[in-house]
Each structure stands twice: as structure tokens, then as C-alpha cells.
Amino acid sequence: MISILAQQAAQSPSAWLPVVLLIIIGIGFAAGNLILSILVGPHRTGSVKETTYESGMMPIGDARRRFNVRFYIVAMIFLVFDVEIVFFYPWATLFPHELATHTPLGLQLLIEAIVFVGLLLVAYFYAWGKGVFRWD
Amino acid sequence: MTELALQHYLGVGAILFVIGLIGFMTRRNLIVMFLCTELMFQGVAINLIAFGRYHQNLAGQAFTVFVLVIAAAEASLALGLVVLLFRQKNTLDADAWRELRG
Amino acid sequence: MNTLPVAIGLPYVPDWGQLRAFAPELWLIAAIVAVLLTPFFVKKPNAACGWVALVGLLAALVSVFVVGVDGTGEHFRGLMVADPVSVFWKGLLLMFVIGIVLMWFSTTAPTMHQGDGPEFFTLLLGATLGMSLMASTSNLLMLVIAVELASLPSYVLAGFRKTHLAGAEASLKYILFGAATSSIMVYGLSMLYGLYGTLQIDGPGGLAQQIATSGGSALLWMAIFSLIVGLGFKISAVPFHFWCPDVFEGASIEVSAFLSVASKGAGLVLLMRVMMSFASAQAYESTPLLNHLAVLLGVLGAITATVGNTAAFVQRNIKRLLAYSSIAHAGYMLCIVSLLVRGPAVKADLDLASTAAQVVLFYLAVYLFMNLGAFTVAGLIERETGTERIADYAGMGRRSPLMAFCLSACLFSLVGLPPFAGFVAKVNVFWALMQNGSWWWWLVGVIGVNTVLSLYYYVRVIKVMYLDDSSSAPIWPHPLGAGVAVVCAAILVFMLIAFGPINRLAGHYSHFYGVDQTTFTAEFSSSQPPP
Numbered sequence: 214m215i216s217i218l219a220q221q222a223a224q225s226p227s228a229w230l231p232v233v234l235l236i237i238i239g240i241g242f243a244a245g246n247l248i249l250s251i252l253v254g255p256h257r258t259g260s261v262k263e264t265t266y267e268s269g270m271m272p273i274g275d276a277r278r279r280f281n282v283r284f285y286i287v288a289m290i291f292l293v294f295d296v297e298i299v300f301f302y303p304w305a306t307l308f309p310h311e312l313a314t315h316t317p318l319g320l321q322l323l324i325e326a327i328v329f330v331g332l333l334l335v336a337y338f339y340a341w342g343k344g345v346f347r348w349d
Numbered sequence: 350m351t352e353l354a355l356q357h358y359l360g361v362g363a364i365l366f367v368i369g370l371i372g373f374m375t376r377r378n379l380i381v382m383f384l385c386t387e388l389m390f391q392g393v394a395i396n397l398i399a400f401g402r403y404h405q406n407l408a409g410q411a412f413t414v415f416v417l418v419i420a421a422a423e424a425s426l427a428l429g430l431v432v433l434l435f436r437q438k439n440t441l442d443a444d445a446w447r448e449l450r451g
Numbered sequence: 452m453n454t455l456p457v458a459i460g461l462p463y464v465p466d467w468g469q470l471r472a473f474a475p476e477l478w479l480i481a482a483i484v485a486v487l488l489t490p491f492f493v494k495k496p497n498a499a500c501g502w503v504a505l506v507g508l509l510a511a512l513v514s515v516f517v518v519g520v521d522g523t524g525e526h527f528r529g530l531m532v533a534d535p536v537s538v539f540w541k542g543l544l545l546m547f548v549i550g551i552v553l554m555w556f557s558t559t560a561p562t563m564h565q566g567d568g569p570e571f572f573t574l575l576l577g578a579t580l581g582m583s584l585m586a587s588t589s590n591l592l593m594l595v596i597a598v599e600l601a602s603l604p605s606y607v608l609a610g611f612r613k614t615h616l617a618g619a620e621a622s623l624k625y626i627l628f629g630a631a632t633s634s635i636m637v638y639g640l641s642m643l644y645g646l647y648g649t650l651q652i653d654g655p656g657g658l659a660q661q662i663a664t665s666g667g668s669a670l671l672w673m674a675i676f677s678l679i680v681g682l683g684f685k686i687s688a689v690p691f692h693f694w695c696p697d698v699f700e701g702a703s704i705e706v707s708a709f710l711s712v713a714s715k716g717a718g719l720v721l722l723m724r725v726m727m728s729f730a731s732a733q734a735y736e737s738t739p740l741l742n743h744l745a746v747l748l749g750v751l752g753a754i755t756a757t758v759g760n761t762a763a764f765v766q767r768n769i770k771r772l773l774a775y776s777s778i779a780h781a782g783y784m785l786c787i788v789s790l791l792v793r794g795p796a797v798k799a800d801l802d803l804a805s806t807a808a809q810v811v812l813f814y815l816a817v818y819l820f821m822n823l824g825a826f827t828v829a830g831l832i833e834r835e836t837g838t839e840r841i842a843d844y845a846g847m848g849r850r851s852p853l854m855a856f857c858l859s860a861c862l863f864s865l866v867g868l869p870p871f872a873g874f875v876a877k878v879n880v881f882w883a884l885m886q887n888g889s890w891w892w893w894l895v896g897v898i899g900v901n902t903v904l905s906l907y908y909y910v911r912v913i914k915v916m917y918l919d920d921s922s923s924a925p926i927w928p929h930p931l932g933a934g935v936a937v938v939c940a941a942i943l944v945f946m947l948i949a950f951g952p953i954n955r956l957a958g959h960y961s962h963f964y965g966v967d968q969t970t971f972t973a974e975f976s977s978s979q980p981p982p
Contacts, residue, residue, distance in 0.1 A: 292421055336487065389635070392638065393634065404644075404648035409644060412595075415595065419633075422599075423626075427626055427630065430606075446619075
């Protein structure tokens with residue numbers, strides 16, 4: 214991947230542009246959030262806030278204790294939806310090319326992706342309605 | 350130093366698969382047993398990718414995507430079931446469940 | 452520089468003509484979405500979801516009749532086919548699942564936890580979708596997806612009664628065996644892909660044809676064995692049958708009934724398709740590969756039938772008894788599948804092979820109603836008395852004459868006794884095996900002995916119902932379920948009377964795409980309007 218890019222870059226330096234853009238967005242997102250939370254967020258301290266952050270668990274005690282079962286449910290939902298993303302990779306390698314050449318096929322591909330995401334959304338809304346994302 | 354050829358990839362795939370199979374048959378901890386089936390699926394995925402490269406077509410890669418998704422779906426189902434079972438008996442030993450016989 | 456020198460394929464968007472042949476599957480998907488959205492509009496969603504699922508299944512069934520067989524054959528670039536066999540199976544499957552939903556209304560519905568309905572029907576319809584896709588796969592990738600789509604919801608359905616300890620254990624055993632066998636199957640299929648470089652089964656350059664030209668090898672046998680492991684698990688052929696009785700006992704009754712017919716039938720249809728492709732690519736010659744395959748399947752079928760029948764002897768639970776009986780019936784059907792690939796045949800031509808397919812399809816049609824009826828009665832009795840033990844059926848002939856009669860009819864039919872359609876199905880099996888002669892006579896003997904053995908344990912249930920008496924109160928079964936049971940018993944009698952036309956119908960639909968393509972395009976595409 215990098216070597217292909219390097220070869221293209223020898224001919225036209227602008228081929229690196231997407232990579233540069235990605236790096237800028239990545240750094241910008243992280244830095245922007247940090248700065249924003251410092252500027253906008255309220256500054257209150259307390260004994261809870263001083264503790265080490267451990268994904269919402271109390272960091273003190275035996276490490277081998279049982280986790281709340283909600284962790285597993287959220288992890289499973291995440292696993293399933295995360296893996297569906299894998300289907301977008303083959304789609305994404307074809308879509309820009311088709312969009313650039315003949316439009317009707319590009320539109321149909323877009324509709325296919327929308328149907329796919331729509332079906333996933335139905336499952337997501339069902340899980341939401343079922344109260345899977347409620348933590349209390 | 351020789352080039353990596355097809356058989357090396359197949360070797361890794363076969364080793365993963367066999368480790369998974371042996372682990373599945375010998376271990377009695379539920380989570381480890383499910384991990385072993387995942388290992389078997391990963392062996393398959395390596396096989397498919399290697400064959401796809403060897404035959405110069407994309408069918409193997411397409412297959413791999415689906416194998417990964419199937420493995421993930423199976424894992425999430427299995428983990429859900431393990432949580433359910435653990436709540437009932439407070440153990441992960443597969444031999445603890447032997448109500449159904451005959 | 453290490454780029455993959457393959458052209459990225461042209462993207463493929465199916466047009467309406469391609470999708471039309473799979474209208475039943477599209478209706479099932481629509482029904483799944485509708486079931487998932489139902490709880491947002493209804494306060495108590497269980498019964499509502501049942502009705503939504505019923506409507507979706509009916510629409511799918513109607514679309515099977517409307518669309519019928521598509522003469523164009525391959526769809527989605529050869530991933531799937533819509534040939535006569537798959538259409539016949541889809542019709543059977545959808546009818547059966549409608550029966551299952553009606554059974555749910557009359558047995559489990561009142562006790563199911565409010566709010567579990569949407570999940571139950573999503574899983575049921577999802578498994579149905581996978582099982583109907585299994586019948587029309589012509590590609591290894593589609594094969595794996597269809598098998599998993601049928602398996603994964605079944606695992607959850609098996610353990611759906613969350614408070615039942617036995618249900619959770621059954622589900623655990625099912626998913627453990629299932630995950631292991633499916634990974635073995637996929638490993639073997641990856642070897643098949645490695646050997647021949649294609650995932651396509653039929654057609655020029657497909658797997659079947661390349662196997663025919665290159666002959667057998669150790670790796671090929673490994674791949675075939677692993678395929679049989681994966682499909683044998685779905686069919687519950689003998690070394691892989693352990694899940695079957697446990698799951699049937701642990702799951703609620705309509706799930707057991709669903710798995711007993713749908714899972715096995717789909718596995719058998721898929722196995723038939725693969726074997727038929729192998730055999731036709733080798734022109735039904737007496738090649739060593741086909742000979743060995745036929746012996747392998749025949750022996751597997753004989754062992755499966757024998758183990759199922761002998762284990763059924765000692766069962767005291769009606770669901771376990773029916774589980775072992777379903778294993779035995781899967782064995783009979785496997786024996787017939789071995790005819791598809793028979794090597795040293797008397798007359799090596801397509802006719803006998805498609806006769807074998809016809810026998811299996813007819814058997815499946817009869818088996819469907821026998822099992823639906825028997826399970827429905829067992830479910831109704833369980834709902835009224837809370838027992839699954841056969842001993843508690845004492846006096847049923849007096850306590851509920853109608854139920855006792857329906858169960859007796861289904862059990863007689865399962866044995867293969869004359870007033871019911873099970874008789875002609877069994878006769879068909881014997882006739883097809885005898886026609887082939889040679890070592891198939893052994894299978895005739897094994898199935899004959901098995902039939903006599905099975906008579907004992909089926910009749911024992913009937914004896915308990917009519918001859919043993921008890922002082923227990925009479926039972927008034929739920930009318931809907933009683934209706935299903937009576938209809939099943941009536942259909943069993945009707946199928947014996949109308950044996951000729953129904954058998955011809957099965958024969959008409961016993962053609963596989965890519966095998967006798969000319970026959971079926973001539974027969975079916977003429978009746979279809981051009982797309």
C-alpha cells in the first residue's frame with residue numbers, strides 16, 4: 214500500500230494528499246477534544262474524580278472479581294456491529310470507480326449499501342428499544 | 350533465505366486448525382472450548398487467503414470476509430450462552446452440565 | 452512491488468428479473484424486519500409478532516406458487532439457482548413453518564414471557580430463510596452462509612426457555628458441536644477451493660467437472676469427508692447425532708418439531724444437490740470416486756437408521772422418542788441419497804438418479820406431516836398435563852379420543868403401515884433400492900429389519916394410550932392445535948389415496964439445475980412468461 218503510494222508520489226506529489234489529510238484529521242480530532250474539554254468543561258474535583266480511570270470500574274480490590282453482565286452485552290453488540298463494517302471494504306473499493314465512470318451503476322451500488330445499513334439499523338433500534346444501552 | 354511459498358501459509362493454517370481441534374477435544378473450560386473453535390476458523394481464513402493468492406482470484410478473500418463474520422456471530426452467541434450458564438451453576442466446567450442423558 | 456495482479460471484478464447489481472426467482476426469501480426478510488419493528492407499535496407484542504410472522508410466511512408461500520420455477524437457472528452470477536428441487540423444498544418448508552407457528556399459538560404462546568415473541572419469531576424466520584437458501588446454493592461460499600444462517604438461530608432457539616436448565620444445556624451441546632463441525636466443514640471447503648481454484652460447484656470449469664477430469668486424491672477425500680461432517684451434523688447422521696435427542700428434550704416443543712423436519716430436510720436437499728453435481732459431471736459412470744461415495748453414504752444411512760431405532764427402545768420421554776425416530780428416518784433418506792451417486796448400476800442413466808431424488812422428495816413431504824402431527828399432539832398434551840413421559844399417556848384413548856387417534860395415525864404412518872401415507876413412502880424406498888440391485892439388497896435388508904424394530908416402540912406408545920387405564924381427568928386440547936393435528940392425520944390418509952398424482956408432482960420437481968438442464972428448461976421455461 215505504502216509502496217504503491219510512494220511510486221505514485223514520485224510522479225505527482227499530490228497523491229499523498231489523502232494521507233496527509235487523514236493525519237491532520239486524526240491529530241486534530243484528539244487535540245481538539247482535549248482543548249475543548251479544558252475550555253468548555255466544568256472544573257470540579259472530588260474524591261471520585263481523583264481516582265484512576267478504569268472503564269467505569271472501581272480500580273481498587275481483587276482483579277479477579279466478576280464484571281457487571283452489562284459489559285458483556287455491550288461487548289457483544291459492539292462485536293456484531295463492528296464486524297459488519299468489514300463488508301464495506303469491498304464495497305468501498307468499487308464504489309468510487311463506478312461513481313466516476315457510469316452513474317446508473319453507482320447509484321444502484323449506493324442503494325445496495327443503504328439497504329444493508331437500513332437492515333442493520335432495524336436491529337440497532339430493536340436493541341435500543343429493548344433497553345440494552347441503558348446502564349442502570 | 351527462501352521465498353515464502355504456498356505451503357508455508359498452509360502449514361500455519363493447518364497448525365492453527367489442529368491446535369484448535371485438539372484443544373476443543375481435550376479442554377473442559379467452556380470459554381477455552383469456544384476460543385478453540387475460533388482458532389479453527391482462523392486457520393481456515395489463512396488457508397483461504399493463501400489459496401486466493403495462489404490461484405490469483407478474489408474468491409478466497411471474499412470467502413474470508415464471510416468466515417470472519419460467521420466466527421464473530423458464533424462467538425457472540427456462545428459468550429451470551431456462557432454468561433447464561435454461568436449464572437445458573439457458577440462454574441465454567443463443561444462436565445457440570447449432564448442433566449440430559451440416554 | 453507486490454500488488455495482486457487480479458482485475459477487481461465488475462460490481463454486480465441484481466435486476467428485478469434475478470430477484471424475482473427469490474421472492475419467497477425476500478418476503479421472509481420483509482417479515483423479519485416487520486417482526487422486529489412490531490414491539491414499537493404494540494404493547495403486548497408476542498401474539499402480534501406471531502400474526503405478522505404468519506402473514507409473512509403465507510405471502511412467501513403464495514409467492515412460491517406465483518413465481519414457480521424459473522427456467523433461466525443460475526442467479527447472482529452463479530451463487531444460487533432456482534431449480535425445481537429447490538422450489539419444491541421451499542413450498543414444503545413454508546407450509547411446515549406455518550404449521551409450526553400455529554402450533555406455537557396453541558402450545559407455548561400463553562407461557563412465553565411477554566416481550567420474547569419478537570426475538571423468537573426473528574430467529575424462527577431467520578432459520579427458515581437459511582434453510583430455504585440451503586436448497587438453492589450452487590457455490591461453496593453460499594453453501595457456508597446458508598448453513599450458518601440456518602444453524603445460528605437454531606442454537607438460540609434450542610435454549611430459548613431461559614429458565615429451563617435443560618434448555619440451556621441443550622443449547623450448549625448444540626452450539627459446541629455445531630461450531631466444531633462447521634469449522635471442520637469450512638476447512639475442508641477451503642481445501643476444495645485450493646485444489647480447483649473455484650467456488651462454483653456446477654457448470655463449465657466448476658468443481659464437479661474438474662473433479663471428474665482430475666480424479667480422486669487424498670485431499671479431495673478430506674474435503675468430501677469434511678463436507679459430510681458438516682451436513683451430517685445438520686441431518687443428524689450417526690457419529691454427529693448426539694445433539695439431536697438432547698436438543699429435542701431441552702427445547703420447547705415447537706422448536707423440536709421445527710428442527711426435526713426443517714433442519715434435516717434442508718441438509719438432505721443440499722447433500723443431494725452436491726452429490727448429483729458430482730455424479731452428473733462424471734456421466735454416472737462407474738468411477739471409483741462415485742462407487743466409494745455411494746458405499747459411504749449407504750453405510751452411513753444404514754448405521755444411522757439402526758442406531759436411531761435401537762436407541763429409541765429405551766426412551767421414556769415422548770420428545771426423546773421422536774428425536775431418535777427422526778434420526779432413524781434421516782437414515783432411511785440417506786440410504787436413498789446413496790442411489791444418486793451409485794456407481795455399478797444396472798442402468799447407469801439419469802432416470803434412476805432422478806427417481807431417487809423423487810423418492811426423497813416424496814418421503815420428505817410425508818415425513819413433514821407425520822412429525823408435525825405427532826409433535827403437535829405431544830405439545831397439546833404437555834400443555835394440559837405438564838408431562839412428557841410416555842407412561843403418563845395412560846388412558847389417553849378415553850381422556851381425549853381425538854388426540855389419541857391423531858397421535859396413533861402419525862405413529863402408524865411413521866412405522867409405515869398401510870392406511871397412511873408413510874406406507875407408500877416406505878414402499879417407495881424399498882422399490883428404489885431393489886431396482887438398483889447388487890449391494891443395495893443389503894440396505895433393503897437393513898431397512899426391513901429396522902422397520903420391524905421400530906414397530907415395537909411406536910406401538911408401545913399406542914398400547915399405553917389405549918390399553919393402560921388411569922383415573923386421570925379428560926383433556927380438552929386447544930382447538931387450534933387440535934385442528935392442526937387432525938389436518939395432519941387427514942392429509943396422511945389423503946396422500947395414500949392420492950398417491951399417484953402427488954408422486955408424479957414430486958417426480959416433476961425432482962430435477963436439478965446444471966444436471967439435466969435441457970429437460971427442465973424445456974419443461975419449465977415454456978410455461979413461464981418472459982421476464
